[in-house]
Amino acid sequence: xxxxxxxxxxxxxxxxxxxxxxxxxxxxxxxxxxxxxxxxxxxxxxxxxxxxxxxxxxxxxxxxxxxxxxxxxxxxxxxxxxxxxxxxxxxxxxxxxxxxxxxxxxxxxxxxxxxxxxxxxxxxxxxxxxxxxxxxxxxxxxxxxxxxxxxxxxxxxxxxxxxxxxxxxxxxxxxxxxxxxxxxxxxxxxxxxxxxxxxxxxxxxxxxxxxxxxxxxxxxxxxxxxxxxxxxxxxxxxxxxxxxxxxxxxxxxxxxxxxxxxxxxxxxxxxxxxxxxxxxxxxxxxxxxxxxxxxxxxxxxxxxxxxxxxxxxxxxxxxxxxxxxxxxxxxxxxxxxxxxxxxxxxxxxxxxxxxxxxxxxxxxxxxxxxxxxxxxxxxxxxxxxxxxxxxxxxxxxxxxxxx
Amino acid sequence: xxxxxxxxxxxxxxxxxxxxxxxxxxxxxxxxxxxxxxxxxxxxxxxxxxxxxxxxxxxxxxxxxxxxxxxxxxxxxxxxxxxxxxxxxxxxxxxxxxxxxxxxxxxxxxxxxxxxxxxxxxxxxxxxxxxxxxxxxxxxxxxxxxxxxxxxxxxxxxxxxxxxxxxxxxxxxxxxxxxxxxxxxxxxxxxxxxxxxxxxxxxxxxxxxxxxxxxxxxxxxxxxxxxxxxxxxxxxxxxxxxxxxxxxxxxxxxxxxxxxxxxxxxxxxxxxxxxxxxxxxxxxxxxxxxxxxxxxxxxxxxxxxxxxxxxxxxxxxxxxxxxxxxxxxxxxxxxxxxxxxxxxxxxxxxxxxxxxxxxxxxxxxxxxxxxxxxxxxxxxxxxxxxxxxxxxxxxxxxxxxxxxxxxxxxxxxxxxxxxxxxxxxxxxx
Numbered sequence: 119x120x121x122x123x124x125x126x127x128x129x130x131x132x133x134x135x136x137x138x139x140x141x142x143x144x145x146x147x148x149x150x151x152x153x154x155x156x157x158x159x160x161x162x163x164x165x166x167x168x169x170x171x172x173x174x175x176x177x178x179x180x181x182x183x184x185x186x187x188x189x190x191x192x193x194x195x196x197x198x199x200x201x202x203x204x205x206x207x208x209x210x211x212x213x214x215x216x217x218x219x220x221x222x223x224x225x226x227x228x229x230x231x232x233x234x235x236x237x238x239x240x241x242x243x244x245x246x247x248x249x250x251x252x253x254x255x256x257x258x259x260x261x262x263x264x265x266x267x268x269x270x271x272x273x274x275x276x277x278x279x280x281x282x283x284x285x286x287x288x289x290x291x292x293x294x295x296x297x298x299x300x301x302x303x304x305x306x307x308x309x310x311x312x313x314x315x316x317x318x319x320x321x322x323x324x325x326x327x328x329x330x331x332x333x334x335x336x337x338x339x340x341x342x343x344x345x346x347x348x349x350x351x352x353x354x355x356x357x358x359x360x361x362x363x364x365x366x367x368x369x370x371x372x373x374x375x376x377x378x379x380x381x382x383x384x385x386x387x388x389x390x391x392x393x394x395x396x397x398x399x400x401x402x403x404x405x406x407x408x409x410x411x412x413x414x415x416x417x418x419x420x421x422x423x424x425x426x427x428x429x430x431x432x433x434x435x436x437x438x439x440x441x442x443x444x445x446x447x448x449x450x451x452x453x454x455x456x457x458x459x460x461x462x463x464x465x466x467x468x469x470x471x472x473x474x475x476x477x478x479x480x481x482x483x484x485x486x487x488x489x490x491x492x493x494x495x496x497x498x499x500x501x502x503x504x505x506x507x508x509x510x511x512x513x514x515x516x517x518x519x520x521x
Numbered sequence: 522x523x524x525x526x527x528x529x530x531x532x533x534x535x536x537x538x539x540x541x542x543x544x545x546x547x548x549x550x551x552x553x554x555x556x557x558x559x560x561x562x563x564x565x566x567x568x569x570x571x572x573x574x575x576x577x578x579x580x581x582x583x584x585x586x587x588x589x590x591x592x593x594x595x596x597x598x599x600x601x602x603x604x605x606x607x608x609x610x611x612x613x614x615x616x617x618x619x620x621x622x623x624x625x626x627x628x629x630x631x632x633x634x635x636x637x638x639x640x641x642x643x644x645x646x647x648x649x650x651x652x653x654x655x656x657x658x659x660x661x662x663x664x665x666x667x668x669x670x671x672x673x674x675x676x677x678x679x680x681x682x683x684x685x686x687x688x689x690x691x692x693x694x695x696x697x698x699x700x701x702x703x704x705x706x707x708x709x710x711x712x713x714x715x716x717x718x719x720x721x722x723x724x725x726x727x728x729x730x731x732x733x734x735x736x737x738x739x740x741x742x743x744x745x746x747x748x749x750x751x752x753x754x755x756x757x758x759x760x761x762x763x764x765x766x767x768x769x770x771x772x773x774x775x776x777x778x779x780x781x782x783x784x785x786x787x788x789x790x791x792x793x794x795x796x797x798x799x800x801x802x803x804x805x806x807x808x809x810x811x812x813x814x815x816x817x818x819x820x821x822x823x824x825x826x827x828x829x830x831x832x833x834x835x836x837x838x839x840x841x842x843x844x845x846x847x848x849x850x851x852x853x854x855x856x857x858x859x860x861x862x863x864x865x866x867x868x869x870x871x872x873x874x875x876x877x878x879x880x881x882x883x884x885x886x887x888x889x890x891x892x893x894x895x896x897x898x899x900x901x902x903x904x905x906x907x908x909x910x911x912x913x914x915x916x917x918x919x920x921x922x923x924x925x926x927x928x929x930x931x932x933x934x935x936x937x938x939x940x941x942x943x944x945x946x947x948x949x950x
Contacts, residue, residue, distance in 0.1 A: 420633055421666035423653040425680035426731065432654075435683075439670045 161499070164274050164492035170266030173214035174201045178267040181260075188257045192244040195254070199247065202229075203236040220487050221273060222262040228253045274493035299477070299494065303501075306473045309392065310456035314449050316396040317403035321448065325408040340408075347401045355462045358394040359385065362466065386468035394466050395459060402455060403448035410444025446513050454502050474498055584609040584767050585630065585735065590639035592625050599625045601791040603639070607769060608783075612761050615771045616778040617788030618814070624739060626788070627771045631737050632656050643735065659728030661738040665720045667712035673699070673723050674708040680731040698730040701760065718749045725757070729764065738770040742777060754780045775815050779803065787811050807848065809933035812860040819866075819905045821859040822935065828853055833932050835859060839901025843877050845932035856935035863894065863908040865929035868921055878924045881905065883915045897923055 139146070171178060176197035184190040205211040211233045219226035228251050235250060248255040265273060265283065276282055276289065280297040284290040291297065324343070328336045346354055361367045362384040372378040384390040414437065422432035460475040467473075474494060481491035585607035592600040600622040607613045615623035628634040630641060632653035640647050648656055659680075667676050677698050681691045699705040702722035712720055721741065728736055741757070742750040758781045761768050772778055778785045779799040786796040787810075795807045806812035813820065821843070823835040833847045835857055845859050881897035884904060888911075895907040895915060907923065915921060 415664065415666065417662045417664065417666040418668065420631075420653070421660065421662055422668075422679070422683075424631055424633075424656075424658060424660040424737075425683065425727065426654050426657070427679070427683040428654055431683050435679075436668055440668075 160488070160492050161496050162492070163489050164496045165270055165272065167217065167266070167271050167274070167489050168269040169213055169217040170263065171269050173205050173210060174198065174263065174267070177201050177263070181264060181267065187261075187264075189255060189260055195244040195247050198254075199232075199236045202233040206233045206236065216486070218262060218266065220490065221266065222259060225253065225259065225262070274489045275496065277490060278493045278497045299474075302472070302474050302477055303497070305471070306457055309388070309395070309459075309471070309473065310453050312392055313395045313399055313456050314403070314453045316392065317399045317452050318445065318449055320396070320400060321404035321407055322445065325404055325411050325444075328408055329411040343401055343404055346397065351398060352461060354398055355394060355465050358390070358397070358462075358466060362390045362393065385466060386471075388467065388471050391463055391467040391471050394462055395456060398462065399452045399455060403452045406448040406451065407441065407444040410441050410447075414440045442513075446509060450506065450509050454505070457498060457502060582609040583607070584611070584644060585769070586642045587626070587630075588640045588642070590626075590629065590636045590641060592622070592629060592634060593637040598791055600629070600636075603793060605786060605793060605796070607767060610765045610767055612758070612768045612770070612781060612783045614778040614782040614785045615769070615788055616773070616775060616785050616815075618773060621788035622791035623771045623786075623788040627737055627739055627769065630735075630769065631658055631660055657731070657733050657735075659731065659733035659736040661721075661724045661728045661736070661741045663740040663743055665712075665724035665744075667720055667723055667727070669712055672709050672711055673704060673715070676712065676723055677708075677727045677730050680727060684731060694730055698726040701729070702726045717745050718753065721745060721753060722756075725760070729760070729766070734767060736766055736768045738768065740772055741770060742774070743772070750774075750777070751780075757781055779815070787814065789814075806860075806931065809858055809860065812931060812933065817863055817906065818860040819863060821861070821903055821905075823857055823859060825851055825853050825855050825857050825932070832927055833857070835932055837899075837901060837903070839899070841879060841899060841901050843879075843930065844927040845930040846928060848931050848933050850934050851932055857932045858935050859930055859932050861905070861925055861930045863906040865925050866897075866905060866907045867924045868907070868909060868913070869924065876927045877930065878922055881921055881923050883917055883919045883921060885917060886915055895921070897921060899923075 174197075177194055177200075180194040180197040181190060184194050202211065205214055211230065215226045215229040215233075218229055232247070232251050232254070253259050265271065273282070277292070278299050280292050280300045281289050282292050324339075328339050331339065359366075363369075364381050364383065364385065366384075368384060369378075369381045373381065382389075384393070418436055418440065419432050422436040423429070427435065457473075458475055459473055460479060463471055463473050463476060475498075478491045478494050478498075481487045481494070583606045585605075587603045587605040590600060590603040591598065603626060605626075615626060617623045625634060629636050630648075632648065632651060635649075640649060642648065643656065643658075668679065671679065674695055677695045678691050681694060686694075695708075696705060699708055702725055704719060704722055704726065707715060707719060712723065715723065721744075725741075728738075738757075742753050745753060754777055757768075757770075761781075770777075770781065779802075782799060784796060784798055785802055786793045787802065788794070789810050795802060795811045797805075802811060802815050806815065812818050821835075821837055823837040823843070826834045826836045826842070828834075828847060828851055831847055832844055833851050835843050835845055837843060837859075843859060845857075851857060879899055881899050884896040884898050887894040887896070890911065892911055893909050893913060895909055895913075897905050897907050899905065905923065909915075
């Protein structure tokens with residue numbers, strides 16, 4: 119009996135479990151087309167860069183015949199000139215020059231000039247070409263071309279860690295004057311950590327207080343906490359500008375109280391940035407802690423005390439372990455959000471306080487180097503996911519269960 | 522300890538093992554909390570007198586004393602001038618409706634609330650300045666307050682580990698405590714993986730493992746279903762007798778109070794209105810409130826015609842008359858309320874003095890399995906509930922004669938009826 123009934127039950131269960139998905143189909147489609155697919159397409163640019171390979175089919179074929187590293191032989195030069203001539207005719211040479219320039223600074227103008235020349239006259243020989251543009255005689259130019267011949271590249275991801283392929287084919291550090299991203303990532307994580315700890319230090323006692331207040335008063339406090347939450351982040355950041363500037367409210371107050379003898383540079387400084395970010399992030403840390411604290415019945419602490427635990431022991435061994443999921447969820451939420459901060463560092467932070475998002479925005483908007491932007495975004499996304507997985511694995515925390 | 526009818530029932534209930542849901546092992550009492558049916562009255566009386574001798578002996582030594590304790594919340598007097606003693610080894614229950622001050626009194630004893638006035642002493646010493654964690658009182662909370670992040674074993678070990686008991690001692694003591702409540706096979710589970718009854722027993726083991734001299738219980742069985750509650754009542758009583766620990770229990774459930782306690786203190790509006798053995802409270806309620814709150818009672822309103830030696834003659838509406846015991850200030854011409862237990866009304870004159878007799882017609886007959894209830898309408902229209910045997914056959918509208926003894930019928934001054942606590946037949950508990 120049961121052996122017959124069981125499979126039928128299972129198919130029915132499957133059908134029932136599919137029904138919620140059917141209802142969510144519009145949302146899932148929206149998420150896929152407006153979120154998942156564009157992100158995947160953009161991130162893929164971090165490793166897939168076919169511009170050079172598309173622009174130089176003949177030169178790359180000739181390079182494969184060529185022996186050894188360094189500056190290749192004449193056939194490659196002639197093929198290169200032919201490729202540029204065609205690219206010039208098709209109008210794709212600008213794109214190629216820009217792409218090469220990301221790998222080899224300063225290559226853009228020379229490549230454009232070679233292309234112009236190639237369009238006018240027949241390329242004669244290797245020597246003549248090197249004479250016309252000395253860059254062609256340098257091994258690093260051809261190293262960049264050889265690298266670009268591969269449609270899939272690790273160049274941008276390595277650059278995100280201030281690394282590169284050396285001429286010897288090993289991975290090494292980029293020159294110190296070009297190294298920037300490790301420092302920026304470090305700064306981003308440092309500021310996110312400081313802001314997270316600051317919000318925790320403020321939110322934990324406040325959440326505890328709210329839990330123990332009468333419901334009516336706790337409601338008012340909650341509204342006060344949430345009020346800034348309901349205003350635009352841009353408005354709040356601008357408000358902090360008013361407060362933090364040299365002749366602003368905070369400096370007036372500090373001077374009036376006699377806490378400082380001269381006006382502090384809070385604007386365009388890390389201190390000001392951390393103050394503003396802490397304020398903006400406070401509700402994100404507070405709310406998960408508060409919701410978990412409210413779920414711990416007051417009888418828990420009473421029970422611990424009646425069993426002989428002193429107040430601190432009761433707090434440490436009974437209360438804290440029970441509110442820990444809320445603390446971790448709130449901190450994780452704030453930390454992850456801090457990693458992606460953009461507008462507040464731009465408006466309040468100084469030149470040395472710009473976070474990774476600013477660099478990504480710069481690559482997208484100003485330098486049009488989407489590959490580098492994609493690589494930095496990928497590292498940011500990967501580290502965020504890694505953090506989340508670590509938290510769920512080691513602390514048994516599940517944001518999806520937090521509700 | 523003299524073995525009595527009830528005790529042997531209790532033992533057999535325990536011997537049944539962990540099957541708490543076994544329906545045949547309930548309380549010796551029925552669901553309506555009648556402590557003794559008419560035919561068992563003599564046996565029950567014997568039981569109670571045994572208990573009261575024991576209580577009298579243990580009560581010789583006062584262990585907890587409330588001396589003129591008051592508790593104010595703003596202008597609200599939650600506890601009014603309480604004087605109360607608990608004997609060493611006694612099982613005392615605070616019984617009362619919600620808001621009667623019983624939990625506040627318990628919390629003051631536990632140390633969670635401070636009295637506004639008065640002193641509480643524990644073993645002769647004032648506990649006024651002693652925080653809860655230094656009182657060495659075990660407490661079982663209403664919803665058990667087990668620590669959800671700890672296993673059963675860790676929960677029970679908690680009071681020992683915070684007392685810096687050596688590790689080698691903790692394990693055997695935890696094991697013994699869990700064996701006592703028969704949960705040693707569940708020691709690695711989390712509280713959420715246990716049933717309500719098992720959680721209750723973990724809470725009990727945790728409150729007993731550090732061998733406190735006093736155990737407080739706040740509605741310990743309130744969250745359990747009826748069958749389990751009845752079983753746990755017996756089990757708690759058994760553990761109390763085994764350990765000889767003093768227990769103070771708060772409940773609004775009169776069945777619980779009657780079955781478990783040596784003595785019961787009945788609370789109403791912040792004051793103890795009566796304290797005594799379950800037998801005494803049931804049979805000799807001192808106020809109309811106690812009469813209606815504990816057990817089931819019929820209530821008849823009337824006017825006193827004459828007062829004799831401890832008795833009075835009461836005129837009921839419609840020209841009926843009844844004699845009753847005078848309780849309190851009974852004066853001729855004053856309004857009174859008569860109370861008479863359903864099981865004290867007989868349908869025949871045989872067996873005992875029955876100096877009240879009235880004709881009534883049967884309105885309805887309610888079958889309860891082990892007994893039946895007749896709703897008998899007197900000539901003046903008042904309806905009495907009468908408890909009769911399961912075989913009794915009475916048709917609706919049949920005329921019956923009701924008999925009761927004036928010693929079973931108690932007359933309370935009607936002014937003593939507290940408003941808001943209007944007595945009703947079959948008051949839910």
